Amino acid sequence: MQRWTSQVMAVPPPTTWQRADLEFEGVEHDGASFVLHVFLNNAEADEITPRTAEQRYAGYLTVFAHGDCWGDVGHCDIPEPVSPFDQRPPHPLIPFNATLEISDSLRALPEGTSEITVTVLAFNKNGDEDSVLRFKNLTLLTYA
Amino acid sequence: MTITAQPAPNAAPARLNIRKNIEALSAQELTDFRRAIQQAMALNDKRGFEYFAGWHGVPLGWCQHHDPLFLPWHRAYLYWLELALQSEVPGVTLPWWDWSTTGAIPSAYASAQAGGTENVLAKAPIKVFNTAPKPGWPTETSRAPGEIPQTPAPPYRQEWANAMKATNYMEFSQLIWTVHDTLHVWVGGTMGQVDWAAYDPIFFAHHANVDRAWRIWQAAHPGANPPANILGQSLQTDPAMQVRATLDVHQLGYEYAGTQSTVPGSA
Numbered sequence: 001m002q003r004w005t006s007q008v009m010a011v012p013p014p015t016t017w018q019r020a021d022l023e024f025e026g027v028e029h030d031g032a033s034f035v036l037h038v039f040l041n042n043a044e045a046d047e048i049t050p051r052t053a054e055q056r057y058a059g060y061l062t063v064f065a066h067g068d069c070w071g072d073v074g075h076c077d078i079p080e081p082v083s084p085f086d087q088r089p090p091h092p093l094i095p096f097n098a099t100l101e102i103s104d105s106l107r108a109l110p111e112g113t114s115e116i117t118v119t120v121l122a123f124n125k126n127g128d129e130d131s132v133l134r135f136k137n138l139t140l141l142t143y144a
Numbered sequence: 145m146t147i148t149a150q151p152a153p154n155a156a157p158a159r160l161n162i163r164k165n166i167e168a169l170s171a172q173e174l175t176d177f178r179r180a181i182q183q184a185m186a187l188n189d190k191r192g193f194e195y196f197a198g199w200h201g202v203p204l205g206w207c208q209h210h211d212p213l214f215l216p217w218h219r220a221y222l223y224w225l226e227l228a229l230q231s232e233v234p235g236v237t238l239p240w241w242d243w244s245t246t247g248a249i250p251s252a253y254a255s256a257q258a259g260g261t262e263n264v265l266a267k268a269p270i271k272v273f274n275t276a277p278k279p280g281w282p283t284e285t286s287r288a289p290g291e292i293p294q295t296p297a298p299p300y301r302q303e304w305a306n307a308m309k310a311t312n313y314m315e316f317s318q319l320i321w322t323v324h325d326t327l328h329v330w331v332g333g334t335m336g337q338v339d340w341a342a343y344d345p346i347f348f349a350h351h352a353n354v355d356r357a358w359r360i361w362q363a364a365h366p367g368a369n370p371p372a373n374i375l376g377q378s379l380q381t382d383p384a385m386q387v388r389a390t391l392d393v394h395q396l397g398y399e400y401a402g403t404q405s406t407v408p409g410s411a
Contacts, residue, residue, distance in 0.1 A: 035296075037294060062329045063329075068339075070281065092208070092209070123292055124292055
């Protein structure tokens, strides 16, 4: 299991938004498939932590990933277009954005909560402790 | 929601093929479907099951995931495979596995034996079309439910319900591909790897359910199409199909069986 905890993120007052999403930007999916469990303001969460509102559990995401590369050398490298006229489809392993709606979980935090950290527990079948989840940025998006 | 199999007003006057829940197939329908898969597996050319399986991962890798083409590409994929199966056994359709209400792999896909022989829906050979195998390639499909710790197991009622509440295509697409990913990962084995998943016949029952979800959502959200800028995009299938050609299942000649409720009349 890999545990990752974010830096502190500001939370706007609940009266200013209707919906809140966590967006994992640039998730890489070229390795083994994996599952993520997300907690808010619970950096101590681990695999036996109950996934409940009391533990500030926010939900899960699962990524059906490519697995080992079975091509020749370079097969799974993401190429740049070779010319402005390159109309080949995008490489299937381009990182993507994964969104988890956390409106209810965010609203359930104690009144006056103005910032959060996000803790992610990431599991794959290999039991890896790092590099299970690789992504570029985490964004808290709220919608009025 | 009930979807009745009525052709669109401007559709050709042909009977639609009806895809059914795997649990609702008659014994004969299941036998026919199994025979179609078995016969297609015996073909080592572009009519064969292994050729179609290879579209998704090894060796061709044409599938689309985690993007707006996910639903159209897989709808086209199922359409072409279903035609190939109907060439083997006329009238067969792809059944769906409703993992939104059932929590286990359906017995039609789980029983080791069927009709006194090995059940081809439970375990299938992997013979990559027109490609010499490499060391380490699996030679048959496998499943390992729960092999990834902490993976939620079906049924995925809430996830399905959340997807159905989406009000635009992009949101629906993302919610349904997420639960789709979860099912793949939960089944595990070769189903948990993009490269090998489609060699397992259960892949197509899973995706028929994903496609059914889209169909149900479409019926509730008329005109809620993929973004206009991708409608003319060609999907990488053989032959290719534009995204806009995938939007109307009646134009593709099929529908999903709905529910039926009958009450006595007055006589």
